[in-house]
Amino acid sequence: MMETPPNPTDQKGKGVRRLAVVLAVLSLLSLAATVWILSTVAREQEIVEQLMRNLRASDREVAEELSVDLSLQSGLLVLLVLNVIATGVALGFVVRAYLFSEQSLEDAKVLSSDILASMDAGVITTDKNGNLTSINPSGRRLIAGNESVANLVSSENDDVDSDSSWIGRNIAEIDGDHVLLAEICEEIRRVNDPIRDRDYGVQRNGHRQTLRAGCTRLHNRDGDQIGVVIHVRDVTQKTLMEERLRRMERYMGLGSLAAGLQHEIKNPLSALSLHIQLLCERLAQQTDAPEVNESLDILNTEVKRIAAVLDGFRNYASINEIGRTPVDVTLLIEKLVRLLRPQAETHGVRIRVEPSREMLGLIQADSVRLEQVFLNLALNAIAAMPSGGSLRLVISGEEQTTRIDVIDTGNGIPEEIQSKIFDPYFTTRREGTGMGLALCDKIIRQHQGNLDFETGRDGTTFTVVLPR
DSSP, rough: OOOOOOOHHHHHHHHHHOOOHHHHHHHHHHHHHHHHHHHHHHHHHHHHHHHHSOOOOOHHHHHHHHHHHHHHHHHHHHEEEEEEHHHHHHHHHHHHHHHHHHHHHHHHOOOOOOHHHHOEEEEEEEOSSSSSEEHHHHHHHHHHHHHHHHHHHHHOOOOOOOOGTTTOBGGSOGGGGGHHHHHHHHTTTTOOOOOEEEEEEEETTTEEEEEEEEEEEOOOOOOOEEEEEEEEEEEEHHHHHHHHHHHTTTTEEEEEHHHHIIIIIHHHHHHHHHHHHHHHHHHHOOOOOHHHHHHHHHHHHHHHHHHHHHHHHHHHOOOOOOOOOEEHHHHHHHHHHHHHHHHHHHTTTTEEEEOOOOOOOOOOEEEHHHHHHHHHHHHHHOOOOOOOTTEEEEEEEETEEEEEEEESSOOOGGGGGGGGTTTTTTOSSOOOOSSSHHHHHHHHHTTTEEEEEEEEETTEEEEEEEEE
Protein backbone atom coordinates (compact mmCIF):
# COMPACT_ATOMS: atom_id res chain seq x y z
CA MET A 1 0.00 0.00 0.00
CA MET A 2 1.38 3.37 -1.05
CA GLU A 3 1.64 5.93 1.75
CA THR A 4 0.64 9.55 1.31
CA PRO A 5 3.78 11.69 0.81
CA PRO A 6 4.62 14.06 3.72
CA ASN A 7 3.31 17.58 3.44
CA PRO A 8 6.12 20.21 3.27
CA THR A 9 3.88 22.69 5.08
CA ASP A 10 3.52 20.35 8.07
CA GLN A 11 7.30 19.84 8.26
CA LYS A 12 7.85 23.60 8.13
CA GLY A 13 5.33 24.10 10.93
CA LYS A 14 7.11 21.57 13.13
CA GLY A 15 10.45 23.33 12.50
CA VAL A 16 9.01 26.72 13.50
CA ARG A 17 7.57 25.27 16.69
CA ARG A 18 10.92 23.75 17.62
CA LEU A 19 12.65 27.10 16.96
CA ALA A 20 10.12 28.90 19.17
CA VAL A 21 10.76 26.42 22.00
CA VAL A 22 14.55 26.87 21.68
CA LEU A 23 14.23 30.68 21.74
CA ALA A 24 11.97 30.51 24.77
CA VAL A 25 14.47 28.28 26.63
CA LEU A 26 17.36 30.58 25.69
CA SER A 27 15.35 33.62 26.92
CA LEU A 28 14.70 31.91 30.26
CA LEU A 29 18.37 30.96 30.59
CA SER A 30 19.42 34.54 29.75
CA LEU A 31 16.99 35.88 32.33
CA ALA A 32 18.27 33.47 34.97
CA ALA A 33 21.92 34.35 34.19
CA THR A 34 21.11 38.08 34.32
CA VAL A 35 19.39 37.71 37.69
CA TRP A 36 22.39 35.77 39.01
CA ILE A 37 24.85 38.42 37.75
CA LEU A 38 22.65 41.18 39.20
CA SER A 39 22.66 39.51 42.60
CA THR A 40 26.45 39.08 42.38
CA VAL A 41 26.94 42.81 41.57
CA ALA A 42 24.68 43.78 44.45
CA ARG A 43 26.75 41.62 46.78
CA GLU A 44 29.96 43.24 45.51
CA GLN A 45 28.48 46.72 46.13
CA GLU A 46 27.78 45.78 49.74
CA ILE A 47 31.35 44.57 50.13
CA VAL A 48 32.73 47.80 48.62
CA GLU A 49 30.58 49.93 50.96
CA GLN A 50 31.89 48.00 53.96
CA LEU A 51 35.45 48.49 52.78
CA MET A 52 34.93 52.24 52.24
CA ARG A 53 34.05 52.71 55.87
CA ASN A 54 37.51 51.43 56.92
CA LEU A 55 39.60 53.15 54.22
CA ARG A 56 41.68 56.25 54.61
CA ALA A 57 40.50 59.48 53.02
CA SER A 58 43.24 59.28 50.34
CA ASP A 59 42.03 55.81 49.21
CA ARG A 60 38.31 56.55 49.49
CA GLU A 61 38.21 58.40 46.11
CA VAL A 62 39.32 55.28 44.25
CA ALA A 63 36.75 53.18 46.14
CA GLU A 64 34.01 55.66 45.25
CA GLU A 65 34.91 55.35 41.56
CA LEU A 66 34.65 51.57 41.91
CA SER A 67 31.27 51.96 43.60
CA VAL A 68 30.05 54.19 40.75
CA ASP A 69 31.20 51.59 38.21
CA LEU A 70 29.35 48.88 40.11
CA SER A 71 26.20 51.06 40.26
CA LEU A 72 26.46 51.64 36.47
CA GLN A 73 26.84 47.92 35.89
CA SER A 74 23.83 47.32 38.13
CA GLY A 75 21.76 49.77 36.06
CA LEU A 76 22.91 48.16 32.87
CA LEU A 77 21.96 44.76 34.26
CA VAL A 78 18.50 46.04 35.19
CA LEU A 79 18.14 47.39 31.64
CA LEU A 80 19.27 44.01 30.33
CA VAL A 81 16.66 42.27 32.49
CA LEU A 82 13.96 44.56 31.15
CA ASN A 83 15.21 43.91 27.61
CA VAL A 84 15.13 40.16 28.15
CA ILE A 85 11.60 40.36 29.61
CA ALA A 86 10.44 42.53 26.67
CA THR A 87 12.04 40.11 24.24
CA GLY A 88 10.29 37.20 25.95
CA VAL A 89 6.94 38.98 25.82
CA ALA A 90 7.46 39.85 22.14
CA LEU A 91 8.47 36.26 21.47
CA GLY A 92 5.29 35.10 23.22
CA PHE A 93 3.17 37.37 21.02
CA VAL A 94 4.99 36.16 17.91
CA VAL A 95 4.50 32.50 18.88
CA ARG A 96 0.86 33.19 19.73
CA ALA A 97 0.31 34.92 16.39
CA TYR A 98 2.02 32.06 14.59
CA LEU A 99 -0.08 29.44 16.37
CA PHE A 100 -3.22 31.44 15.59
CA SER A 101 -2.28 31.72 11.91
CA GLU A 102 -1.41 28.03 11.84
CA GLN A 103 -4.79 27.20 13.36
CA SER A 104 -6.50 29.46 10.81
CA LEU A 105 -4.60 27.70 8.04
CA GLU A 106 -5.61 24.33 9.45
CA ASP A 107 -9.25 25.47 9.62
CA ALA A 108 -9.02 26.66 6.01
CA LYS A 109 -7.57 23.29 4.98
CA VAL A 110 -10.34 21.45 6.82
CA LEU A 111 -12.96 23.72 5.24
CA SER A 112 -11.53 23.16 1.75
CA SER A 113 -11.47 19.41 2.42
CA ASP A 114 -15.09 19.52 3.58
CA ILE A 115 -16.08 21.50 0.49
CA LEU A 116 -14.36 19.00 -1.82
CA ALA A 117 -15.89 16.09 0.07
CA SER A 118 -19.37 17.64 -0.22
CA MET A 119 -19.17 18.26 -3.98
CA ASP A 120 -21.07 15.89 -6.24
CA ALA A 121 -18.40 16.41 -8.91
CA GLY A 122 -15.12 14.53 -8.87
CA VAL A 123 -11.97 16.65 -8.43
CA ILE A 124 -8.64 15.00 -9.20
CA THR A 125 -5.17 16.56 -9.16
CA THR A 126 -2.01 15.15 -10.69
CA ASP A 127 1.62 16.18 -10.85
CA LYS A 128 3.50 16.95 -14.07
CA ASN A 129 4.02 13.24 -14.72
CA GLY A 130 0.32 12.41 -14.46
CA ASN A 131 0.53 10.79 -11.02
CA LEU A 132 -2.45 11.39 -8.76
CA THR A 133 -1.78 13.73 -5.85
CA SER A 134 -5.34 14.05 -4.53
CA ILE A 135 -8.87 12.83 -5.27
CA ASN A 136 -12.12 13.70 -3.49
CA PRO A 137 -14.79 11.11 -2.51
CA SER A 138 -16.99 11.88 -5.53
CA GLY A 139 -14.03 11.30 -7.82
CA ARG A 140 -13.36 7.94 -6.18
CA ARG A 141 -17.03 7.00 -6.48
CA LEU A 142 -17.32 8.00 -10.16
CA ILE A 143 -14.14 6.18 -11.17
CA ALA A 144 -14.15 3.24 -8.77
CA GLY A 145 -17.76 2.56 -9.72
CA ASN A 146 -16.30 0.80 -12.74
CA GLU A 147 -16.00 -2.87 -11.79
CA SER A 148 -12.46 -3.43 -13.07
CA VAL A 149 -11.15 -0.31 -11.34
CA ALA A 150 -12.87 -1.27 -8.10
CA ASN A 151 -11.28 -4.71 -8.25
CA LEU A 152 -7.87 -3.15 -8.96
CA VAL A 153 -8.15 -0.84 -5.97
CA SER A 154 -9.59 -3.43 -3.59
CA SER A 155 -6.78 -5.83 -4.47
CA GLU A 156 -4.32 -3.40 -2.86
CA ASN A 157 -6.52 -1.99 -0.14
CA ASP A 158 -9.86 -3.17 1.17
CA ASP A 159 -10.86 0.43 1.88
CA VAL A 160 -11.78 1.80 -1.56
CA ASP A 161 -12.62 5.17 -0.02
CA SER A 162 -9.05 5.62 1.24
CA ASP A 163 -6.75 8.10 -0.47
CA SER A 164 -3.76 5.81 0.05
CA SER A 165 -4.94 3.41 -2.66
CA TRP A 166 -5.10 6.23 -5.20
CA ILE A 167 -2.26 8.66 -4.43
CA GLY A 168 0.73 8.06 -6.66
CA ARG A 169 -1.19 6.01 -9.23
CA ASN A 170 -0.74 7.28 -12.80
CA ILE A 171 -3.85 8.60 -14.51
CA ALA A 172 -3.12 6.34 -17.50
CA GLU A 173 -3.50 3.26 -15.25
CA ILE A 174 -7.19 3.92 -14.76
CA ASP A 175 -9.59 1.61 -16.58
CA GLY A 176 -10.00 1.96 -20.34
CA ASP A 177 -13.50 3.40 -19.92
CA HIS A 178 -11.84 6.49 -18.41
CA VAL A 179 -9.06 6.77 -21.01
CA LEU A 180 -10.40 10.25 -21.88
CA LEU A 181 -9.00 11.55 -18.57
CA ALA A 182 -5.46 10.60 -19.57
CA GLU A 183 -6.03 12.07 -23.04
CA ILE A 184 -7.12 15.48 -21.78
CA CYS A 185 -4.19 15.52 -19.31
CA GLU A 186 -1.85 15.00 -22.24
CA GLU A 187 -3.69 17.61 -24.30
CA ILE A 188 -3.57 20.28 -21.57
CA ARG A 189 0.23 20.05 -21.62
CA ARG A 190 0.20 21.19 -25.26
CA VAL A 191 -2.41 23.96 -25.02
CA ASN A 192 -2.89 26.86 -22.64
CA ASP A 193 -6.68 27.07 -22.67
CA PRO A 194 -8.74 25.00 -20.22
CA ILE A 195 -10.52 21.92 -21.58
CA ARG A 196 -14.24 21.79 -20.85
CA ASP A 197 -17.23 19.51 -21.39
CA ARG A 198 -15.73 16.34 -22.85
CA ASP A 199 -18.42 13.66 -22.58
CA TYR A 200 -17.74 9.92 -22.48
CA GLY A 201 -19.73 6.86 -21.50
CA VAL A 202 -19.05 4.05 -19.03
CA GLN A 203 -20.94 0.88 -18.19
CA ARG A 204 -22.20 0.84 -14.61
CA ASN A 205 -24.02 -2.29 -13.38
CA GLY A 206 -25.15 -3.06 -16.91
CA HIS A 207 -26.35 0.50 -17.55
CA ARG A 208 -24.67 3.21 -19.57
CA GLN A 209 -23.59 6.26 -17.60
CA THR A 210 -22.53 9.55 -19.18
CA LEU A 211 -19.67 11.47 -17.54
CA ARG A 212 -18.51 14.97 -18.45
CA ALA A 213 -14.84 15.82 -17.84
CA GLY A 214 -12.69 18.93 -18.01
CA CYS A 215 -9.10 19.86 -17.21
CA THR A 216 -7.12 22.95 -16.20
CA ARG A 217 -3.50 23.58 -15.29
CA LEU A 218 -2.54 23.62 -11.59
CA HIS A 219 -0.18 26.43 -10.47
CA ASN A 220 1.48 27.18 -7.15
CA ARG A 221 1.64 30.60 -5.48
CA ASP A 222 4.65 31.54 -7.60
CA GLY A 223 2.77 30.87 -10.83
CA ASP A 224 4.74 27.74 -11.70
CA GLN A 225 2.80 24.82 -13.16
CA ILE A 226 2.91 21.85 -10.80
CA GLY A 227 0.30 19.61 -12.39
CA VAL A 228 -3.30 19.56 -13.62
CA VAL A 229 -6.79 19.60 -12.10
CA ILE A 230 -9.39 17.23 -13.57
CA HIS A 231 -13.09 17.60 -12.81
CA VAL A 232 -15.64 14.90 -13.62
CA ARG A 233 -19.44 15.09 -13.34
CA ASP A 234 -22.24 12.58 -13.80
CA VAL A 235 -24.51 14.09 -16.48
CA THR A 236 -26.54 10.97 -17.25
CA GLN A 237 -29.85 12.50 -16.22
CA LYS A 238 -29.05 15.78 -17.94
CA THR A 239 -28.15 13.94 -21.14
CA LEU A 240 -31.40 12.00 -20.98
CA MET A 241 -33.35 15.22 -20.51
CA GLU A 242 -31.56 16.84 -23.45
CA GLU A 243 -32.33 13.80 -25.58
CA ARG A 244 -35.98 13.98 -24.55
CA LEU A 245 -36.14 17.66 -25.45
CA ARG A 246 -34.59 16.95 -28.83
CA ARG A 247 -37.19 14.27 -29.42
CA MET A 248 -39.97 16.68 -28.51
CA GLU A 249 -38.58 19.27 -30.91
CA ARG A 250 -38.89 16.78 -33.75
CA TYR A 251 -42.66 17.08 -33.86
CA MET A 252 -43.17 20.56 -32.36
CA GLY A 253 -44.51 22.87 -35.04
CA LEU A 254 -45.20 20.07 -37.52
CA GLY A 255 -48.97 20.28 -37.14
CA SER A 256 -49.49 22.90 -39.85
CA LEU A 257 -47.01 21.11 -42.13
CA ALA A 258 -48.90 17.83 -41.68
CA ALA A 259 -52.20 19.54 -42.51
CA GLY A 260 -50.70 21.08 -45.65
CA LEU A 261 -49.25 17.76 -46.80
CA GLN A 262 -52.53 16.05 -46.09
CA HIS A 263 -54.31 18.54 -48.37
CA GLU A 264 -51.68 18.87 -51.09
CA ILE A 265 -50.68 15.22 -51.40
CA LYS A 266 -53.53 13.10 -50.04
CA ASN A 267 -56.17 14.47 -52.43
CA PRO A 268 -54.14 13.93 -55.63
CA LEU A 269 -53.06 10.56 -54.24
CA SER A 270 -56.69 9.53 -53.73
CA ALA A 271 -57.49 10.52 -57.31
CA LEU A 272 -54.46 8.60 -58.56
CA SER A 273 -55.51 5.51 -56.61
CA LEU A 274 -59.04 5.72 -58.05
CA HIS A 275 -57.78 6.01 -61.63
CA ILE A 276 -55.40 3.11 -61.14
CA GLN A 277 -58.31 1.00 -59.96
CA LEU A 278 -60.42 2.02 -62.99
CA LEU A 279 -57.46 1.29 -65.27
CA CYS A 280 -57.08 -2.16 -63.70
CA GLU A 281 -60.75 -2.95 -64.33
CA ARG A 282 -60.61 -1.77 -67.96
CA LEU A 283 -57.38 -3.55 -68.84
CA ALA A 284 -58.61 -6.73 -67.18
CA GLN A 285 -61.31 -6.93 -69.84
CA GLN A 286 -58.99 -6.16 -72.77
CA THR A 287 -55.75 -8.02 -72.07
CA ASP A 288 -54.35 -10.85 -70.03
CA ALA A 289 -50.70 -9.78 -70.33
CA PRO A 290 -48.96 -10.69 -67.04
CA GLU A 291 -46.46 -7.82 -67.27
CA VAL A 292 -49.30 -5.29 -67.46
CA ASN A 293 -51.05 -6.76 -64.43
CA GLU A 294 -47.75 -6.83 -62.53
CA SER A 295 -47.11 -3.16 -63.29
CA LEU A 296 -50.60 -2.21 -62.17
CA ASP A 297 -50.16 -4.19 -58.95
CA ILE A 298 -46.88 -2.38 -58.27
CA LEU A 299 -48.54 1.00 -58.87
CA ASN A 300 -51.41 0.15 -56.56
CA THR A 301 -49.07 -1.15 -53.83
CA GLU A 302 -46.79 1.88 -53.97
CA VAL A 303 -49.73 4.31 -53.86
CA LYS A 304 -51.02 2.56 -50.73
CA ARG A 305 -47.53 2.68 -49.20
CA ILE A 306 -47.30 6.43 -49.85
CA ALA A 307 -50.71 6.88 -48.26
CA ALA A 308 -49.61 4.87 -45.20
CA VAL A 309 -46.41 6.93 -44.84
CA LEU A 310 -48.45 10.14 -45.13
CA ASP A 311 -50.92 8.93 -42.47
CA GLY A 312 -48.03 8.01 -40.21
CA PHE A 313 -46.49 11.45 -40.57
CA ARG A 314 -49.85 13.07 -39.90
CA ASN A 315 -50.32 11.04 -36.75
CA TYR A 316 -46.78 11.84 -35.62
CA ALA A 317 -47.04 15.59 -36.26
CA SER A 318 -50.62 16.00 -35.09
CA ILE A 319 -51.07 18.14 -31.97
CA ASN A 320 -54.61 16.98 -31.26
CA GLU A 321 -55.43 16.35 -27.62
CA ILE A 322 -55.73 12.73 -26.58
CA GLY A 323 -58.89 11.35 -25.03
CA ARG A 324 -58.64 10.36 -21.38
CA THR A 325 -60.65 7.69 -19.62
CA PRO A 326 -59.88 5.51 -16.57
CA VAL A 327 -57.55 2.71 -17.73
CA ASP A 328 -56.31 -0.38 -15.86
CA VAL A 329 -52.83 -0.87 -17.28
CA THR A 330 -52.55 -4.45 -16.04
CA LEU A 331 -55.78 -5.52 -17.75
CA LEU A 332 -54.80 -3.69 -20.93
CA ILE A 333 -51.46 -5.50 -21.14
CA GLU A 334 -52.95 -8.91 -20.29
CA LYS A 335 -55.49 -8.41 -23.10
CA LEU A 336 -52.69 -7.46 -25.48
CA VAL A 337 -50.64 -10.52 -24.52
CA ARG A 338 -53.56 -12.84 -25.27
CA LEU A 339 -53.70 -11.40 -28.78
CA LEU A 340 -49.91 -11.62 -29.27
CA ARG A 341 -49.26 -15.08 -27.81
CA PRO A 342 -50.13 -17.11 -30.97
CA GLN A 343 -47.82 -14.92 -33.11
CA ALA A 344 -45.06 -15.06 -30.48
CA GLU A 345 -45.24 -18.85 -30.27
CA THR A 346 -44.73 -19.15 -34.03
CA HIS A 347 -41.43 -17.27 -33.53
CA GLY A 348 -40.41 -19.37 -30.51
CA VAL A 349 -40.88 -16.47 -28.08
CA ARG A 350 -42.36 -16.99 -24.61
CA ILE A 351 -44.39 -14.08 -23.25
CA ARG A 352 -44.82 -13.53 -19.53
CA VAL A 353 -46.63 -10.77 -17.66
CA GLU A 354 -45.36 -9.85 -14.18
CA PRO A 355 -48.03 -7.66 -12.54
CA SER A 356 -47.32 -5.36 -9.64
CA ARG A 357 -47.55 -6.80 -6.13
CA GLU A 358 -49.44 -3.73 -4.96
CA MET A 359 -52.71 -2.25 -6.15
CA LEU A 360 -51.87 0.42 -8.70
CA GLY A 361 -55.35 1.71 -9.39
CA LEU A 362 -56.48 3.34 -12.61
CA ILE A 363 -54.77 6.01 -14.69
CA GLN A 364 -56.34 8.65 -16.90
CA ALA A 365 -55.19 7.79 -20.41
CA ASP A 366 -56.19 7.02 -23.99
CA SER A 367 -56.51 3.23 -23.95
CA VAL A 368 -56.42 2.88 -27.75
CA ARG A 369 -53.19 4.83 -28.10
CA LEU A 370 -51.58 3.12 -25.11
CA GLU A 371 -52.44 -0.24 -26.63
CA GLN A 372 -50.83 0.96 -29.85
CA VAL A 373 -47.64 1.79 -27.91
CA PHE A 374 -47.35 -1.55 -26.10
CA LEU A 375 -48.26 -3.48 -29.24
CA ASN A 376 -45.48 -1.76 -31.18
CA LEU A 377 -42.93 -2.33 -28.38
CA ALA A 378 -43.91 -6.01 -28.10
CA LEU A 379 -43.74 -6.58 -31.87
CA ASN A 380 -40.33 -4.93 -32.01
CA ALA A 381 -39.16 -7.18 -29.16
CA ILE A 382 -40.40 -10.30 -30.96
CA ALA A 383 -38.68 -9.18 -34.17
CA ALA A 384 -35.44 -8.71 -32.19
CA MET A 385 -35.48 -12.44 -31.26
CA PRO A 386 -35.58 -14.29 -34.62
CA SER A 387 -34.20 -17.45 -32.97
CA GLY A 388 -36.68 -17.33 -30.12
CA GLY A 389 -36.35 -16.09 -26.57
CA SER A 390 -38.29 -14.60 -23.72
CA LEU A 391 -40.44 -11.46 -23.59
CA ARG A 392 -41.37 -10.10 -20.17
CA LEU A 393 -43.76 -7.26 -19.43
CA VAL A 394 -43.12 -6.13 -15.86
CA ILE A 395 -45.59 -3.75 -14.21
CA SER A 396 -44.61 -1.86 -11.06
CA GLY A 397 -45.58 1.23 -9.11
CA GLU A 398 -43.47 4.14 -7.91
CA GLU A 399 -44.87 6.94 -5.73
CA GLN A 400 -47.05 8.81 -8.25
CA THR A 401 -46.23 6.84 -11.40
CA THR A 402 -46.86 3.48 -13.04
CA ARG A 403 -43.91 1.79 -14.73
CA ILE A 404 -44.02 -0.83 -17.48
CA ASP A 405 -40.81 -2.57 -18.60
CA VAL A 406 -40.83 -4.46 -21.92
CA ILE A 407 -37.81 -6.77 -21.68
CA ASP A 408 -36.50 -9.01 -24.46
CA THR A 409 -33.53 -11.38 -24.65
CA GLY A 410 -32.32 -10.35 -28.10
CA ASN A 411 -28.86 -9.19 -29.12
CA GLY A 412 -29.47 -5.57 -28.15
CA ILE A 413 -29.40 -2.38 -30.19
CA PRO A 414 -26.06 -1.51 -31.86
CA GLU A 415 -24.42 1.51 -30.29
CA GLU A 416 -24.13 3.40 -33.58
CA ILE A 417 -27.93 3.56 -34.04
CA GLN A 418 -29.05 3.99 -30.43
CA SER A 419 -29.35 7.77 -30.81
CA LYS A 420 -31.54 7.41 -33.92
CA ILE A 421 -34.19 4.86 -32.99
CA PHE A 422 -36.73 7.54 -32.01
CA ASP A 423 -36.14 9.51 -35.22
CA PRO A 424 -39.05 9.57 -37.70
CA TYR A 425 -38.57 7.29 -40.72
CA PHE A 426 -35.52 5.58 -39.25
CA THR A 427 -35.74 1.79 -39.49
CA THR A 428 -33.43 -1.20 -39.91
CA ARG A 429 -36.17 -3.43 -41.35
CA ARG A 430 -37.02 -3.50 -45.01
CA GLU A 431 -40.75 -3.66 -44.41
CA GLY A 432 -40.83 -0.96 -41.73
CA THR A 433 -41.79 2.69 -42.15
CA GLY A 434 -39.64 3.95 -39.29
CA MET A 435 -42.55 5.74 -37.58
CA GLY A 436 -43.36 3.15 -34.90
CA LEU A 437 -41.03 4.21 -32.05
CA ALA A 438 -41.29 7.89 -32.99
CA LEU A 439 -45.06 7.71 -32.67
CA CYS A 440 -44.81 5.69 -29.42
CA ASP A 441 -42.54 8.34 -27.95
CA LYS A 442 -44.96 11.10 -28.90
CA ILE A 443 -48.00 9.28 -27.48
CA ILE A 444 -46.27 8.68 -24.14
CA ARG A 445 -45.24 12.33 -23.94
CA GLN A 446 -48.80 13.39 -24.67
CA HIS A 447 -49.63 11.45 -21.50
CA GLN A 448 -46.93 13.45 -19.62
CA GLY A 449 -44.87 10.27 -19.36
CA ASN A 450 -41.43 9.08 -20.44
CA LEU A 451 -40.23 6.39 -22.83
CA ASP A 452 -36.58 5.33 -22.51
CA PHE A 453 -34.53 2.23 -23.15
CA GLU A 454 -31.45 0.39 -21.93
CA THR A 455 -29.70 -2.16 -24.08
CA GLY A 456 -26.85 -4.61 -23.91
CA ARG A 457 -25.68 -7.93 -25.27
CA ASP A 458 -28.20 -9.78 -23.12
CA GLY A 459 -31.22 -7.88 -24.43
CA THR A 460 -33.09 -4.58 -24.45
CA THR A 461 -35.51 -3.01 -21.98
CA PHE A 462 -37.96 -0.32 -23.04
CA THR A 463 -39.40 1.50 -20.03
CA VAL A 464 -42.69 3.38 -20.08
CA VAL A 465 -43.42 5.64 -17.08
CA LEU A 466 -46.93 7.11 -16.82
CA PRO A 467 -48.34 9.43 -14.13
CA ARG A 468 -51.12 7.91 -12.08
